[in-house]
Amino acid sequence: MRASRLVSILLLLQTRGRMTARELAERLEVSVRTIYRDVESLHAAGIPLYGDAGRSGGYQLLDGYRTRLTGLTTDEAESLFLAGLPGPAAELGLGAVVAAAQLKLMAALPVELRDRAGRIQERFHLDAPTWYRDPEPVTYLSAVADAVWNERRIQVRYRRWQAPQEVERRLEPYGLVVKAGRWYLVARAGESVRTYRVSQILDLHPLPERFARPDGFDLAAYWQGYLEEFEARLRWGEAVVRLSPAGLKRLADLMTPGMVTAAQESAQPPDEEGWTRVTVPIESIEHALGEFLRLGTDAEVLAPTELRERVATTAAELAARYRFS
Template identity: 55%
Template structure:
């Protein structure tokens, strides 16, 4: 809305001093022509905006002028929980509210603290998505987030690997994990997690619901993540690792890889060690361990070693012929 943009322009000039039309346009994500029109509108409303010409020119407020329009709206206050994550805030539909809320907070700070805040923003940056993976397309994220906030029932069409389902959900919270958005919702007297990108259709119903007493989203997610890790690691492999594989193990297996190195036996003359490594189901474990090539040898259990031998023989058949 133009009123929000005019307030943002006013707060930018108050917080940062002289700014060029191009700088204001970049901050407000509008054209330079729009900035000139907005400055004229502020002047017509009695705001003393001065235009300095020349290479060092720009727009500024009359010395000593400060606006008191720094109260937060409901949307702006809600957006502050995502103050360090402008990208996710925009995906949730809170980008504009967050930008205005940050300007209002900055305007309320003493000049020295406001400058310190800007310095901090320029030195620390959060990039939530993981490397080498396209971000999920989440066209229904804003609707889901709105239903979470308003405690409205969601009727969804959800695509999962076993097939598609239609359900009515009580949305309790959204979680951003490794660049992927998830919905935690109540369904049929249980709590479940849904990947929001797999929501094919979403309808926000008029019906409301009561949140479970004492429900803690962060605690639920921590426990759910712990159970998932336990389910993923279904077996233990006895492996022999070269020095190169030992360096790669934590990167490929995370904390489990680090723990395996901590309990490894003494190295032999060539630097190889033997250790126990938690692995996933057999087909997944084969793929994970094949990634080490000749730098790792599976010693057991027998079925995993046999599966590795079969996979290696298949590769030899593909690459060994003329």
């Protein structure tokens, strides 16, 4: 365990440059005192590692030093072949590059690890997009990715859902996120950082000027916050619903994860008919109407009154349309 940690310290310093003892400790989930001991051991082993005191100090490898450690554990080798995203890589124009990299890695592995990695590829395949949805056209994905990588501003014509639908935006692209097969651009527009769906970019012009990426901007943290805010905006109100045993089972297949979680947390004991009362968040009356109609006779909306009346009216109109003469 300690030997693995010493190697990790070397690789972190080699790839990230200067790091403080506290940063290393947080990254490796050990105490700062443990990092001090590990650094002393690396010194004793002849590793050209030095440290500077002060606020801007930290540990750093001597310029030009590169470790030749290439060993991979079994779990590490397997995880590398599970982590590939062939679809998104191809969309970025990197499909051949990923394939070549995996081939080189496979050739460099010991025989036993090569066999296990091969079995991983034979037995597991990641298909990120959801069911019943064709891939979105992402005409400008390569140009966006190039701007993200080279920190260059772009001018885009963008289609959004609210009026005016087509707008011009001057963006500083910070990063790309792929979720459920859809690509999103995280970029600064004016004074705020926003999210743009790449497929909705109608036109794009790279600009000559570069921008300075903010220090400490964490793409993963931003995206998590964006998702939480987005979900909160969708919660227009709540609906109280009775579900039959079959409806309760079908809920997980037909509703969003947020609605399913809320239903599970609010579920009351089944009544004398075996039906369960739950409270779930809804985006709007119109949206909720479509959601609960999908459950058919396995759901009864109790509140709000407007939603219950809309369901009853829609059911009556359906019955009239399909009435046999």
